[in-house]
Amino acid sequence: MKRKMIILVLDSVGIGALPDADRYGDAGADTLGHVIASCHPDFHNLMDLGLGHIDGISFRGDGTPTGAYGKMKELSAGKDTTTGHWEIAGIETKKPFPTFPDGFPQEFITAFEKAVGRGTLGNRPASGTVILDELGEEHLRTGSLIVYTSADSVFQIAANEAIVPVKELYHYCEVAREMLVGDLHVGRVIARPFIGDHAGAFTRTGRRRDFSAKPPRSLCDLIADSGRTVYGIGKIEDIFAHQGITRSNHAAGNPACIEASLEAMREDYEGLLFINLVDTDMIYGHRRDVQGYADAIAAFDAKMPEFKALMGPEDILFITADHGCDPTYRGTDHTREYVPLLVYGKSLRQNVNLGVRETFADVSATILDAFDIPNTLAGKSFLAELRG
Numbered sequence: 028m029k030r031k032m033i034i035l036v037l038d039s040v041g042i043g044a045l046p047d048a049d050r051y052g053d054a055g056a057d058t059l060g061h062v063i064a065s066c067h068p069d070f071h072n073l074m075d076l077g078l079g080h081i082d083g084i085s086f087r088g089d090g091t092p093t094g095a096y097g098k099m100k101e102l103s104a105g106k107d108t109t110t111g112h113w114e115i116a117g118i119e120t121k122k123p124f125p126t127f128p129d130g131f132p133q134e135f136i137t138a139f140e141k142a143v144g145r146g147t148l149g150n151r152p153a154s155g156t157v158i159l160d161e162l163g164e165e166h167l168r169t170g171s172l173i174v175y176t177s178a179d180s181v182f183q184i185a186a187n188e189a190i191v192p193v194k195e196l197y198h199y200c201e202v203a204r205e206m207l208v209g210d211l212h213v214g215r216v217i218a219r220p221f222i223g224d225h226a227g228a229f230t231r232t233g234r235r236r237d238f239s240a241k242p243p244r245s246l247c248d249l250i251a252d253s254g255r256t257v258y259g260i261g262k263i264e265d266i267f268a269h270q271g272i273t274r275s276n277h278a279a280g281n282p283a284c285i286e287a288s289l290e291a292m293r294e295d296y297e298g299l300l301f302i303n304l305v306d307t308d309m310i311y312g313h314r315r316d317v318q319g320y321a322d323a324i325a326a327f328d329a330k331m332p333e334f335k336a337l338m339g340p341e342d343i344l345f346i347t348a349d350h351g352c353d354p355t356y357r358g359t360d361h362t363r364e365y366v367p368l369l370v371y372g373k374s375l376r377q378n379v380n381l382g383v384r385e386t387f388a389d390v391s392a393t394i395l396d397a398f399d400i401p402n403t404l405a406g407k408s409f410l411a412e413l414r415g
Contacts, residue, residue: 029297030341032394033334034115035288036301038108039308040324041351041364042084042098048363051106053351056362058312059324060085061355066321072331073324073346076369082383095370095413097381099347099389102405106363107179109214109239111349112266112303116245117391117404124180124214124240128152131182135211136174142206143199146171152178154313154359159185159221159229166190167224172199178360180214182207185231188220193234196220204238215239215265233279237265246391247271247299249400256298260288263301273298281306281323285330292337299394312352313359320354335371343372343397343413345390376415384409 041058048054062068063086070078077096079088084098103110103120110120130150140146146169148162153175162173166187173185182203186196196218204216216238223229247257248271257273261284264275278287281304288302304327311320338344351364368381368390388406395401396408 028339028341029295030339030343030397031292031296031298031300032397033292033300033338033342033344034302034390034394035334035344035346036112036115036303037307037324037327037346037348037367038303038305039312039350039352039361040348040367041353041362042081042367043365045100045363045365051363053106053356053362053364056351056353056356056364057085058351058353058362058364059367061353062317062321062324065317065355068321068325070324070328072328073369076346076371077378078367078369080380081367082380092378093371094377095368095375095379095381095409097368097384098365099368099384099387100365101350101363102386102388105180106350106361107181107214108308108349109180109266111366111387112263113242113245114387114405115347115349115390116242116247116267116301117388117395117402117406118243118245119386119388119405125210125212126178126180127176128178130176131174131211135206139174139203139206142202143172145199147174149173149175152176155183155185155219155231156229156314159223159231160226163187163221163223163229164226173219178358181217182213182215183217183219185219185221187229188222188232188234189224191220193218193220197236200236200238212240235279237262239266239268241268242270244404245271246394246404247301249395249403250299250398253398253400255398256296258291258296258298258300260284260291260301261303261305263303266303281327285327289330289333289337292334308352308361312354312361315354315359317354338371338373340373343370343375343394345370345394347387347390349387370413372413375413379412381409381412
């Protein structure tokens, strides 16, 4: 019987500050707890799996959980998309990717401008929507690229699609990716195409693309090497630099990614379905839109019965996150938090408390265990606890 292991990452849905959060300036962050306290959303399907029974969380659920539940620490250094997803896939990142709170060195910017034949604007940490209003009209006049970073390890290039065709923007990102080496080796170079003709009307499009650092061998590689499918939904292929991904649907936005995921579940293959739902982070977390954040999770929660109905008898669904991005917290950056772990399978035990896992990589170890693939990566399997 063909089996699917499904990892669904609710991007940035942390559930409380990690013990070392103060080192990152994130003491007191609690993404999901603060969203629930502020908006009182309906997450009844996630609660039914056991979300409200996780040890040490700031909100509680009723009833007897139908799934397994717990929370996970981040073993890796950092609090960004790349390190979080890589750790879920069995990779511990011991040295954090570099960040640039004062912008990138001028020597690099000058060399990049020469390489692409265009000037640049910005070169500072900024909100992606704010910097468009600040520099978008100058970009339209001059053709210079808007470059910026954040508290994450990213080099972002924004360009209006009427000035710089998307394929050309992707090429500029590929040039930057090749140039950002050594102390400049950021986790991601991100293409940020946008449209509009004046400040207040600029809108980022769904043709964003991430050019990630190449990961070490991961869960994706081991499953692909076994002859099974590794199917990425959303930006998964970019996060892993296409390494170990055998199929992909680069859908943009939660509604499209959810529908793509349901369609992938209907297909006949054995392997890993790896899903990222980005809107909670990109659209609502960084913009500190608490109600929008709550609504995005509620919209996914309402689709949960469809995910469960499409699961085969031996399929296992893992719902988790990659970091926090508390929309009630100061600033606009990610937050260093525990992430939830909810596990469901029609043949698995119900109401299993998985406790506090020491690394996100326990998900990877459990999936390898389920496929009888030797684990050469980080993490400890909890498959025996699921099966009893």
